[in-house]
Amino acid sequence: MAEEELPGVLILDIGGTHGVLENLVPLLKKHFRLITMKEFLENKKELSKKIQSVFVFECRPTVDRELLESLPNLKVIGNSGVGVDHLDVKMISNFGVKVTNTPHAVADSTADIGMALMLASARRLVEGCQIAVSPDTKCFAVDWLGVEVTRATLGIIGMGSIGYKVAQRARAFDMRILYHNRNRRRKEEEEAVGAHYCEKMEDLLQQSDFVMLVVNLTPETHKLIGKKELGLMKPTATLINISRGAVIDQDALVEALQNKIIRAAALDVTYPEPLPRDHPLLKLNNIIITPHIGTATAQAIRMMAEEAIANMLAVLNGQPIPSEVFPK
Numbered sequence: 594m595a596e597e598e599l600p601g602v603l604i605l606d607i608g609g610t611h612g613v614l615e616n617l618v619p620l621l622k623k624h625f626r627l628i629t630m631k632e633f634l635e636n637k638k639e640l641s642k643k644i645q646s647v648f649v650f651e652c653r654p655t656v657d658r659e660l661l662e663s664l665p666n667l668k669v670i671g672n673s674g675v676g677v678d679h680l681d682v683k684m685i686s687n688f689g690v691k692v693t694n695t696p697h698a699v700a701d702s703t704a705d706i707g708m709a710l711m712l713a714s715a716r717r718l719v720e721g722c723q724i725a726v727s728p729d730t731k732c733f734a735v736d737w738l739g740v741e742v743t744r745a746t747l748g749i750i751g752m753g754s755i756g757y758k759v760a761q762r763a764r765a766f767d768m769r770i771l772y773h774n775r776n777r778r779r780k781e782e783e784e785a786v787g788a789h790y791c792e793k794m795e796d797l798l799q800q801s802d803f804v805m806l807v808v809n810l811t812p813e814t815h816k817l818i819g820k821k822e823l824g825l826m827k828p829t830a831t832l833i834n835i836s837r838g839a840v841i842d843q844d845a846l847v848e849a850l851q852n853k854i855i856r857a858a859a860l861d862v863t864y865p866e867p868l869p870r871d872h873p874l875l876k877l878n879n880i881i882i883t884p885h886i887g888t889a890t891a892q893a894i895r896m897m898a899e900e901a902i903a904n905m906l907a908v909l910n911g912q913p914i915p916s917e918v919f920p921k
């Protein structure tokens with residue numbers, strides 16, 4: 594089909610992603626006529642009617658009312674990524690537009706980063722690297738002992754597809770696995786990874802050596818972990834966050850880390866991202882922060898684009914939609 598005849602997809606500007614989007618262009622071009630935001634703004638009159646879908650890369654750009662009002666033939670917003678907290682799904686659906694996401698593509702890489710953060714924090718990997726390259730290193734390993742992950746207790750808060758992948762990996766470390774989730778998993782699924790359900794999150798917090806946050810950000814999970822919850826954790830415990838920054842009350846976390854209420858934290862997500870350079874979290878030495886890289890692998894990015902494309906095409910062709918997000 595000639596490019597002109599393909600359905601138009603508007604690509605939202607994504608900023609400094611180091612050429613990621615350019616790598617996705619050939620994939621998208623097979624099925625869509627690509628229209629960048631710049632092109633759209635320069636030629637709104639001609640292009641607005643042609644755009645049937647908007648491709649949102651990960652969680653940065655959002656879609657506002659003004660944009661929706663200017664796209665009369667828009668049918669779907671294909672989010673590349675699982676979290677859709679940056680999109681007002683209710684407002685979008687009031688325009689008769691569907692929202693889709695990519696839960697399958699992100700699961701392995703995000704679970705991997707959860708494990709990487711847990712191991713790095715437990716074994717003080719970042720400090721170790723700094724000591725190794727420091728010119729006057731006199732430090733021996735015994736001066737800065739870490740803690741063991743093997744056979745420790747891991748509490749997973751949020752047992753969706755990513756949480757479950759974390760449990761699968763943790764099993765290989767002989768970890769005792771606890772989980773808390775809105776809905777209990779099937780017995781066979783629990784048994785397959787040896788996970789024990791905690792109906793009360795408090796029980797999980799009190800018993801875990803590592804607590805990993807894998808929930809979606811919703812009004813119910815906003816600041817789910819605050820002063821009270823941190824106070825329930827063991828002083829030797831580590832908090833790992835691979836979901837969204839706002840799931841933690843960051844002021845309470847600063848206080849807990851400063852006062853050694855918990856041992857350490859390892860965050861792939863913060864609020865905001867990036868943190869302002871003078872943020873107190875950046876001044877602590879019992880924390881590791883990575884810049885939201887849960888899905889930053891070549892394979893994950895590609896799979897996310899493929900899953901998003903399949904979703905968008907299903908909507909445009911009136912077929913069953915693999916991963917639709919419904920307004921709550």
Ligand SMILES: O=C(O)[C@H](O)CO
Nearest residue numbers: 651652674675676699
């Ligand atoms: O939501 C996701 O899938 C990741 O955080 C990437 O944005």
